Amino acid sequence: MIPVKRLRLRGALFLINLLLLGYLGFLLLNLYSSHERIHNAAVEQLQHNTEKRALVLESFLLDRTEDLIDLSEKQQLLAYFENLSLGMSLEYGLGASVNDLRASLDRYRLRKKLGSSPLYKRIVFVDAENNVLADVHADGSNKVKIATLRRYISRRSQIVRYHIDHGEPRSGQAQLVLSYPYLFKERYAGSLIVWISLADLYDRFVRADGAKNNTRDSISLLHDNEAYFCTASNVGHSRIPFGSLPEPSLLKRDRQVMTLHDEDNRAVSVLSASIPLTGTPLMLTSFIPLERNQLASPLQLVLTTGAIGLLILAGTVVLIRTDMNSRLIETRLDEARIREEAMADQNRMLYATTVELKESKEKLTLALEGADLGLWSWHIPSGKVDFNEQWAAMLGYQLSELDSDVSAWESLVHPDDMLHVQQVLKLHLAGNSALYETEHRCRTKSGEWLWILDRGRVVERDSAGAPIRMAGTHLDINDRKLAEERLLQLNNDLEQRVQEEVTKNRQKDAFMLQQDKMASIGQLAAGVAHEINNPMGFIISNLGTLTKYTQALTTYIESYEQQLTVLPVEEQQRLEALKKQLDVGFIVSDISALLSESQEGADRVKQIVLDLKDFTRADEVTVKDTDLNQCVRSTINIVRNELKYVAQLDLQLGDIPPVLCNPQQINQVITNLLVNAAHAIDGHGSITVVTRQEGQKVVLTVADTGKGIEPELIKRIFEPFFTTKPVGQGTGLGLTISYDMVKRNGGEISVESELGKGTIFTVTLPVGEGER
């Protein structure tokens, strides 16, 4: 007997199984329902896609209607019929219209593209008498026959009509033919007919658009009631057995289920959806195999589902067991990994610390080396000093060559700097400065002195504040010190040059001022000479006339006196007394002397005026051939007053050619030389002026018998402001200006002098151009 408890258990199990069975049945129903919905959706999608493509194609073909209307409105077509109606013949004018029409249609054909190739394979215009006026097409096309054209022509309806030109069966050459009647003056005048490749339409709107559609699962085909307009190659590798497609005439609008047979004669159940293209004989049909969408049997589903359930259960058990072992191993592995990571962390930290220390040390070393610092550390109580390699190397030593004692350092410091160093050090050790810092020289191993910037501070003191240890650095500042010295020297030099420039500029300014002054004096003298010259002209002239008058009067008086004897004696005595009283005899004898002196004086004034003009030559500022002797003579006249009381003038003017110079400037040079010569003479002496020719040069010397110039001063006499004259008597610029002017006139000026004997100035000027 089965215990109740066990029965209950079995019952429970049965119920569970029943529930599971029911649940499976529910799943199966759901699955079936889903399959149905999916299938219906696929069919709807197929229908929708087919309709969509058909709509696009219809729209495209509708646009072609517009093309035909455009063509019918061609101006060339109108012109042809206008000319025809005017009676023009093909030979005389109408032929040109036909040519224009053909050219126009051909341009249109080439312009309208479908993809990259012409949309219209052919355009024909046939007139009402069935004459083909224009037939434009791609090269190589056959001539269209009028019998063929007649099929497409309709004279009645003014709409675009569609026809199919099937061409060779399955050749892919089938074409859609559109025709449109042309009316001229509201009467039928001809037809426009155009051809479009159906293969092109299929590729463009069905296949290309359906590149995803024409898969192994479905295809779309374009056809009319007679044929499909695509070849086997057009449809690719579809599961649809293309060779057993139904007759196109059997395909009706909407959906149909049909059975097709593949190459192995296996039946394939297929669903088709057909959409006719409005207004055309064309229809678009899509096919989809139904096999993939059939429902699986419930038993298959149960078995499959059960097997899957068992597999899942077994798999779950295996997975759980595997998972537990894995978890154990994983836990151990995790522990080991944690330990390993902890050690790795410690190692990393240790390594990082080591690296950091190493880097720090390297950086310090690099910093010290980079800064060229030598280190020292001084233990004050013991006097022991530690130096580093850089400290020693700075002075050209190896570290081992230096004693570790402060006395070694003291012996290297320059004696002149030691006192200052010790004072600074003492102050710091006493705590009176925050830093010990001195610049002093140290002796290098080679014996040279090197400037060092010595810095340091007390780093350790005892409890009483006494310094225990001091550390610091040495920095080589020799280059800086030398640079400072050079800079100082440069500053001094610069200051000196600035001073010299200032002096030069001042001298230049004074020089210019003096030249301006001389020029002003020259202009003034020229002006005065000009003013004097005119009155002097008539004075001299009148004196000459007066002399003549006087001579005439004297002659008359003498004749008159000879006739006095005829007068009574008393009368003769009275006149004689009057003559004596008036001193007429003296007057007559003196009047000619007075006139002669006046004439001489006037001539003198005239000469002075001429010389003054000649001297200043204010109107001559350019260089020209000049008579140097004349310059000398006119200048002497001007300065005669300066000379006549101190010197005897001795002129030795040679036979010289003209010189090339500015006469005004040379006159000034001669004036300066003569005045200087006069001033050099104490008491009375002589001045000798000589001119002579030496080759292509003319030489002028002015020699005096004055006191001479001291040898140490002679080289400075042409310097600005140098003068030996008492203060107030000379500007110190006369010879400087002379020197400058001679140079500017291409000449040279030199001086020879002997103390107590006199001085000779020699001026050399080039011979004038006309004399070379």
Added chain:
Amino acid sequence: MTAGDLDDIKTRGVLRHLGIPYANFVTGSGDGFEVEMTQKFAEFLGVKYQFVKTEWGTVVQDLTGKVVKSKGSDVEVIGEAPVKGDIIANGFTVLPWREKIVNFSVPTFPSQIWLIARADSKVRPIKPSLKIEKDIAATKALMKNRSVLSMENTCLDPRLYNLSETGAKVICTKGQLNEMAPALIKGDAEMTILDVPDALIALQKWPGKLKIIGPVSDKQKMAPAFAKESRELLAAYNRFLEKTRKDGTYMRLINKYYPTAYSFFPDFFKGLKQ
């Protein structure tokens, strides 16, 4: 100064093209069949191109330096004038009197003189007879007592076609050749004579306004003209023309400016590289 021969032009470095805006030979906009051909000729010679605008009444004297007066097939020199160009290239018809004063190159374009009437004229076009003489006679017969536009010293000179013998009221205009068709439409006369290139353009420009009645001349030819002394230049042009006919340049320009010319005059252009 005379029209330069080849050496003179090369020395001068410039080829002077005498032209008048006419049909599509010289459009007046800087291009045209003859403009492009002459530019290429200048390039062929290695000299610069220069366009010299002239008039129908003076075009010959601008080339030859001789003032001339045509008398039927003869020409009379009545004076001298300065030379302004080296080549006339302007849809210049080869006429007997012109051949006596200038030299023509190998013909470059076919032509004929047609009688054109306004569309509203009562005159109907002739029915072609396939014999040109009959067609000319039939056309001239229609001119009697009707006003006909023409232009002296051009290919439309009425003396060339004995228009005075037709009983037509000949009106010689002084304007440009390409103003003849507009003048006709405007009503200056009932008819005009035009050469074929100009007539074809007129038909294109004013469809339904004009009609071609028939021919008044036999087939003619057009060619660039050169001064009698410019023999080497003429020879160079003929070499240049031969080259352009072989390399396709010539037909490319014909098709550019007269697209229907080839089909209208197939014999003239036969065998030339397209």
